[in-house]
Each structure stands twice: as structure tokens, then as C-alpha cells.
Amino acid sequence: MSKAIKKTIQKAIGGLLLMIPAMSFASIDQVIEEKFQPISHVVTQIVFYSVPIGPMDVPLVLIVLLLGALFFTLYFNFANIRLIKVAVKATKGDYDELDYAFEEGDSIATIKDVAESTGERKTTPVIGEVTHFQALTAALSATVGLGNIAGVAVAIALGGPGAIVWMILAGFLGMSTKLVEATLGVKYREVSPEGHVYGGPMYYLRKGLKEKNMARLGKVLATMYAIFVVGGSFGGGNMFQANQATAQFMSLTGMKSGFIFGIVLAALVGVVIIGGIKRIGKVTERIVPFMGILFVGASLVIIAKNFDMIPDAAIQIWKGAFGNNALLGGFVGVMIVGFQRAAFSNEAGVGSASIAHAAVKTKFPASEGIVASIGPFVDTVVICTMTALVIVITNLKYSLFTYANLEGSNVIMNGTGEHLGGVDLTSAAFDSSIPHFSVVLTIAVILFAFSTMLSWSYYGIQGWSYLFGKGKIADITYKVLFLFVIVVGASSSLNSVVEFSDSMIFAMVFPNIIGLVILAPKVKQEIKRYLTAIKYKVEE
DSSP, rough: OOHHHOOOHHHHHHHHHHHGOOOOOHHHHHHHHHHHHHHHHHHHHHHEEEEEETTTHHHHHHHHHHHHHHHHHHTSSSSHHHTTHHHHHHHHHHTTGGGGTTTTTOOOHHHHHHHOOOOOOOOOOOOOOOOOHHHHHHHHHHHHHHHHHHHHHHHHHHOOOTTTHHHHHHHHHHHHHHHHHHHHHHHOOETTTTEEOOSSSHIIIIIIIHHOOOOHHHHHHHHHHHHHHHHHHHIIIIHHHHHHHHHHHEEEEEEEEOOHHHHHHHHHHHHHTTTHHHHHHHHHHHHHHHHHHHHHHHHHHHHHTTTHHHHHHHHHHHHHSSSOOGTTTHHHHHHHHHHHHHHHHHTTTTOOHHHHHTBBOOOOOHHHHHHHOOOOHIIIIIIIIHHHHHHHHHHHHHHHOEEEEETTTEEOOOOOOOOEOHHHHHHHHHHHSTTTHHHHHHHHHHHHHHHHHHHHHHHHHHHHHHHHHHHHHHHHHHHHHHHHHHHHHHHHHOOHHHHHHHHHHHTHHHHHHHHHHHHHHHHHHHHHHHHHHHHIOOOO
């Protein structure tokens, strides 16, 4: 990034910090909303530019995501399904011994020779800061959360029960995209003298495309991505999470102001992110499995209690996926809704997860790519499916809601005429079978939001470091701004800022997918190296 751009951004940040003492949080809300609304509108219109397909306008970014995922699934011969056993074993650490037998630069021929040799071989230390499992949970913590709890309800509200079929399909396809992203994230990562790892699309776009004689394009795309990921970390990865967690807490406790809760939340996040990815990994490896097991466990209890309803629910879901219900927009409309909610839930193609996966301890980039492919499976195929089944089954049994079409929009209404369609619909479904589960759901929302902020703080600081350097001053500046933004997000609505930042998250798709397609042959080579090492060193 040029010095002129750096100075401009630094002046803007300085101006913002100078304004803070003079404004109340209410006035911050009003001022930022007024200033950002025009910018937010323009950016959103560009990023989510839509083209007509059947009865619906489909965002171009969604088409890019799905076509990319389909291409990778076919190009790698369904590695997302074919290598699932390897993924589970690698996550458990069953293949960690490979890192102490080989070097990262070993060719396939060298791997065979070393594996067949009976002599001892001294190898270099393994680079990385977290285990495969920690990297996976850190990445999952950024996606498993409100998208699963509220996003599924939105999909059912807009597309009916059949939308879940297309969510599942999109989840399977997204596994292939995550495999490519994480493999490249590790392959092209950089390590500081202190041992800190820096990786993600910024690095594989710049370094990978340079190897393809596209150095100028790589630099442009990498800089664009870094700017987008910083903006996205402040908005969708921070403000939105803080705002939703605060809203849930205030709803449960009756608290009138979110300022105090925001301060507490910022303090808790600060304690973790100051320790970097190592501490983030240690926290998320506890939170994500615990909340995942709690949420899926409650879902399984409800499904088991209503086991006799499963066939009816399955029929309703299947018919909804392929039927032609005019109220829900028909077959194409249901398919698009399912694909869209899945893409927004697991973020496959956004590239953000590769930043967390890049910090893994390994000498085989493909090992982490294969582990990363589990992410969309857990996020979309398992957790989203459980949520959908609970909503459909409880509605069949208790008639919790009915569909309606108001002013051209599909909505879900409860018995008293109130609109449902987000976390409120999910809460009503769980409460119908497990009394007062909404309290547990509120805790889940807060913890999921907390873990999401942890991971997105790491994503954002990686982009920030790429733009401004890897020094301590840059590191501290970003973390202070990130914690301040938590308080702002908890204290106000800031609709335009969050909309703007969400747009930046999905703007990351365009430079990322371009790089993934160009560098796909590199990933295929890395997968072959890793599977060869497993075959000759572990399985024989």
C-alpha cells in the first residue's frame, strides 16, 4: 500500500478518535448513520448487484460462490466427500507424525524414498501456532452462530421447509471451496521472527499469482481483500455480533441500555485477543464444541421426543424443495433461498477462514485444507439441518406459525398475528418442546457472538497488518479500535455501517474466487503430496 493511502487512512482514524469525547453514543449513532448511509447504499448495490433468474433476482456474488464451489467439487473429484475419513483423522492428530518425518518442500519422489528408508532423518521444526483442531474451531467460531440459529429460520420463512435441502447441498459444495482456501492459506503464509504466522488470501493472492506471472494483478487483489477484511471485521464480525448479543441480553434481563453490557463484552474480548491466535484457539476449542453439542443435543432431544413426526417432516421438506408452491416463489425461488442462506452461514468462498487455518502447525498445506473442509459440513449440513428439523417438526405438532404473503413478501406469523422469522422463530420452536429453552438460547447467542468476534478480530488484524505492517503499534491500534467498536455496536443500531461492512465481507468473494480458480492446480499437487505421505508413512 502506498504511503499516501496509509496517511489518508491514519488521518481518518485520528479524526474519529478526536470526535469520540465530544459525542454521546446516541449522537455517534446518528452522525455515523447520516454520513455512511449514502456510501453504504452505493457499496451494497454494487456488491449485491442482482440478475434475474426465474421468479427472483439473485445476487451476482451468490452465483460466483456457487459456480466456484461446483467447479472445485468437480475439479478435485469430490474430495469433499472422498476425503472425509482423512479429514477426521487429521483433525484428531492421527497424522501429526508426518510433520516430523518430512519437510514442507519434499517432492512426491522424496516422500517415497524417505518413507522406504530405514535410517533416521533430522527435520526442521514445525511452523505454526495452533493444532489442527484449534484452527478448525477458531474458523468455526466465526461461522457457527447467529447464521445457524436465526439464518435457518429466515430461510424457512422466505423459502419454506424445502429450502433446507438446498442449504445442505450448498454446504457439501462449500466443503470443496474451504479445502482450496485453507490449503493455499498454509502454503503461502509468512512467519515473523517472533514466530507469529500471517496468512490468508492477502498472501496467496500476492505470492501465488506472482508465481503465475500475474504479480501486478496479485498485488491489486491482495490489497483489495485486506481492505475488505478489515471493514468486515469491524461490521459483520463485530458491530452486528455485539448488537445482537446485547439485544438478546436486554430482552432476557429487561436492561434498558446496552452500554454497560458492551463495556463488559469488550473487556472479555480484550482479555482473549491480546493473547493472539494461540489464546483465541484455546478459548474457541472449548466454546465451539460445548455450544455445538448443547445446541445439537437439544435438537436431538426434541427430534427423539417427536420421532413419529420425522416422516411427515421429511415429506414436507422434500416436497417443498421440488414443488411449485406459488406462495414461496416456486422451485427456483426455494432453491435460491436455500443456497443464499447456506452461503451466508458458512462463508465458503469468502476466504476468511483460511486466515485462521494458516496458523496451524504442519508441513503439509493440504492437511489443513482437508481439515477445513469439515467446517461447512458441521456448520450447514449438521447444525442448520438440526435447527430446520426442530422448526418443521414442532410446527407440525403445535401449529406454531402459518405462511402469509404481505405486499409481495413471504412472512411467517404466529397465532397472535406477530411476524416471526429470525431467532424468535427458533426460540418459539425450542420452547414448545423444552420449556424456557429461550434462556439457554440467549446464552448460546451471546457465546456464539463472543466467539465470532474473537475470530473476526484475528481476521481483521491480519488484513490490518498486511496494510500497515506487522509492528506492535499497528497491532495495538487495531485492537483498541476493535474493542471500541464493540461498545458502539452494543450501544446503538448503526444500520448503515453494519450493512456497509457486511457488503465488504462479501466483496471479499470476488478477489478470492479469482485467486482460488487460478491456483487450483497448486492445491491438487499439495493434496497428492499429503496423501502420498499418509500412504507410505502411516498406513503401510
